[in-house]
Amino acid sequence: MYLYRASWVVATGVLLAAATTSAVAQNSLPGYRLESRRRLGGDGGWDYLAFDTVGHRLFIARQNRVMVVNPSDGKVLGEITGLDGAHGIAFVYETGHGFITSGRDSTVTMFDLETLHVLGKTTAGVDADAILYDPASKRVFTFNGDARSSTVINPVSGKRIGSIDLGAEPEFGVSAGNGKLYVNLTKKGTVVEIDAVAMRITRQWSVAPCQSSTGLAIDRSTHRLFSVCRNKIMAISDVTHGRLITTLPIGGGVDAAVFDPRTHNVFSSNGDGTLTVVHEDSRDHFSVTQTVPTMAGARTMALNPSTHKIYLVTAEFGPPPAESTATNRHRRPPILPGSFTLLVVGSGIR
Helix, strand or coil: CCCCCCCCCCCCHHHHHHHHHHHHHHHCCCCCEEEEEEECCCCCCCCCEEEECCCCEEEEECEEEEEEEECCCCEEEEEEEEEEEEEEEEEECCCCEEEEEECCCCEEEEEECCCCCEEEEEECCCCEEEEEEECCCCEEEEEECCCCEEEEECCCCCCEEEEEECCCCEEEEEECCCCEEEEEECCCCEEEEEECCCCEEEEEEECCCCCCEEEEEEECCCCEEEEEECCCEEEEEECCCCEEEEEEECCCCEEEEEEECCCCEEEEEECCCEEEEEEEEECCEEEEEEEEECCCCCCCEEEECCCCEEEEEECCECCCCCCCECCECCCCCCECCCCCEEEEEECCCC
């Protein structure tokens, strides 16, 4: 799920932003804008971001490490190293541990949240990618793309305690907080429900016409799921009845989705250089209220629920190579040295 994939998509959000300005005004909703860009630098691609709500730090997966950043000033506070294809990051505050998936060696690294010191590793499924902590079952779950599975980990010991066969490639997952997990099965075009205690699938339903679903967000109060899809739509599901409610247009090259429970806004971060803002008008009615210009390649994000700021990362790119090579078969453009950048989107909400 690396951001480097397709990150050269040209930004098209400026025109869309102008078209949605009136919608924001009509709904009296807060208008979002790109507040700042901060150069972080450093080599390598990137994937997930995770916001530490206790330590007020931003964790950014960077291939062979995780950068830990003060989002207020962009200062790098430390790094967690020794990773091989870093993807997802999860926090377990009860144990003081954090967890990172590495896709290339299919491992999960446990680290100390205070010191950032690595405490140990355990083997997950092949292509370990997204990860989450479920507070109801008190377990950590990874979602392994090529293995088509979820690995279950004890958050105290950091050891693997089980595996769940998902039957298709998972992307992102969320916890409902009641012992149920929900996961996008990207190629199958469904959402699957998992009983976190029993470690088994209990239901699944189609989110067609969604194709290649990636990010997933949840409103626990209304029991609504938001799947973002590579064919430029957001598919909204009713968890209670296991059915699709509606779809809405989003930008291209999407990878992540987040939900802000205070504003009832859902965000889709798109590699075309836009951030789509969808408002939950009611349980079954939703509207696109804004398309915020960001930067091309900014397709993963994290939300600070206290300040309501959105953090995204991307970089600047050179021209794509004329021919494919063994290490660049898809002719991806090179990242320009030192150009890795943190973007902060805000609305003035307090």
